[in-house]
Amino acid sequence: MSQRKADGDAGRATIRDVAERAGVSVASVSRVLSGNYPVSDELRRRVMKVVRDLDYVTNAHARSLAGGGTPTVAILLNNITGAAFAHVAKGVEGAATLRGWLSLVGTTGDDPERELALVNLMRQQGVAAVILLGGAYDYDEYQLRMARFARSLDAAGSHLVLVGRPPLEGDVPATTVDYDNESGAYAMASHLLSAGHRRVLVLPGHAELTTAQGRLRGARRAFEAYGVPFDPGMVRHGPYDYEHGYEAVETSLREGLDFTAVLAGTDVVAAGAMQALRAAGLRVPEDVSIVGYDDIPLASQLTPQLTTVHVPYEEMGRVALRAVADRREGGAGRRRSADGEHLVLGTHVVVRNSVRPPALRD
Amino acid sequence: MSQRKADGDAGRATIRDVAERAGVSVASVSRVLSGNYPVSDELRRRVMKVVRDLDYVTNAHARSLAGGGTPTVAILLNNITGAAFAHVAKGVEGAATLRGWLSLVGTTGDDPERELALVNLMRQQGVAAVILLGGAYDYDEYQLRMARFARSLDAAGSHLVLVGRPPLEGDVPATTVDYDNESGAYAMASHLLSAGHRRVLVLPGHAELTTAQGRLRGARRAFEAYGVPFDPGMVRHGPYDYEHGYEAVETSLREGLDFTAVLAGTDVVAAGAMQALRAAGLRVPEDVSIVGYDDIPLASQLTPQLTTVHVPYEEMGRVALRAVADRREGGAGRRRSADGEHLVLGTHVVVRNSVRPPALRD
């Protein structure tokens, strides 16, 4: 097992190789390449020729050890294939690239243990920031551990950014980029209520997920505002996936639950719900209305196109990166005080074709 | 501008801090932490306590400079939000994590320049491999430059892996993980033909994209096999997105093109096509049949569910990572010979509900 690579390992060229071959000092090569020091044209020519000949590139590890190096941000999400988070990641990555920064990606698979382990791993990498995507779990111990990590990162000159979840309690050095989750749900539910719906099947998501809690709260507030009693029996919790949407509707129908609309926690859940209704011979929106949440591309690709809440995911990613970049530049004197910064972006309802007033029944 | 950080910069704890505080040498701390050398229990206890107190983590850059370090793979794709590539990335990332490897992600935005620049950037990072996702552009110069990069990476002990595109020509040290693109298209087209369709609108993708070329070839071959003349006038090229699918169908209908089925280059294109047909008052599949390609989740979430070609994207990602891992372990003596390795995974048609025999017309 301890074989270790041995033979044909040519390895990559070092700055010393270049210096030697060009007949100059390593300092000069470094200066030519970084370009932050005056060098003669002759020297530059000689060095660059050798660099091309040897196909030399600087060793990023050595460079960042020595103080230089390109900043790197870590993006941690539960699943790359989720459209919403992928858009946030795109926003972060795009903004990072614009500044010449690098992005590391890690997936947590919805495992809190793994999430914490990854934060630690990223700390070793000396990243400029760790950007954590997605709703948090509402355990006390989890929150405590996250706060500890926030402080660790901060102490090491890095920074924790939470995207799409409520800020940590207390005086924790972490930036939060959030959207107006509850208001979005409020507006969406109001839309259904004002169309005349009174019996609404609500699929907010997992009960422990902060995102789901907010969406449920918003919906409930809308019902209160309309003076419509909110029936807890019409709420079905579950994961944010297609299967849950399908099964929740299928089960509800089988149990004879009476509803004229479905308020889904995400667009994907709405897609599952829609399919289940169709399978039961119900038409959307003629027999049952459906609304989603997120406004991912899928929403406008379904038939009928889904009325949903637009969440500016990509923009959130850009904002998150800008927050750490600003902090890095203005970091010297002032400004560092804005520690538990909390940025909230707006949401709005996008009206498409999946809602109609309820059909008259017996 | 040259302010430089100055004041409260506590910085992170180094191995020296730990050694000092524990009253031992740095060598001992290193040994305790890496665990590849016998140390007394007493020493281990003392060191670990200080490590916890100081919340110390090793500097990954320094570590990898000194020879150790966790391997890192770079994943380059055009767009994180594309479902197909996201699944490949998931496969790579998952397999990497399983081995304790790290993954870097970069997006190219379909810009060949940027792709080449990113490969270079990753070379600086000393990654174990660069995994390039997606169809290639069929320019000679591009291919040449990519071959150069393959050789550069190889010389530096790294490796280039191409996923979802044909292998590079000539004796290039790059691994290719591909799927049977043409056969998939052949099977899909055959499915339509055997259902009785003769006039088929074909939306293969961009003409310069190798993926699109393969899919078009496969379709054409099927027509020949069925003895049905292939009409080039029924082919519409364009990007792999929803809008293209929509517009291609809309335009074709407006031009009075006569077709009973749509053979879309991807599921997303199929979704756009489906919407356009609906908007024109045509039913799917009663009036027009549609098939896609990729079998991303969207395919089964559409109504009707889409008949399509299943491509094992996630598996491809896993295979790609396994290929570099194998090469790394067995790398010493034998096996290094298998240079231009080319792995091809199978595809198959998934029959759902979007195809019916063509309706009888006048």
Added chain:
DNA sequence: GTAACCATGGGATACGGTTTCGCCACCGGC
């Protein structure tokens, strides 16, 4: 004509680890 200066380039050191080498103490065997 000489001192002060500017533009360049080289040598040395620091960055934070890992690893080789060698020392020391302790052990058992004769």
Added chain:
DNA sequence: GCCGGTGGCGAAACCGTATCCCATGGTTAC
């Protein structure tokens, strides 16, 4: 009681780059 072996630890030599400090030669100012 002496000697060889061994387990455990410290000192020091790297890994590849950036940068500080100094030397040199030519130029400008007086």
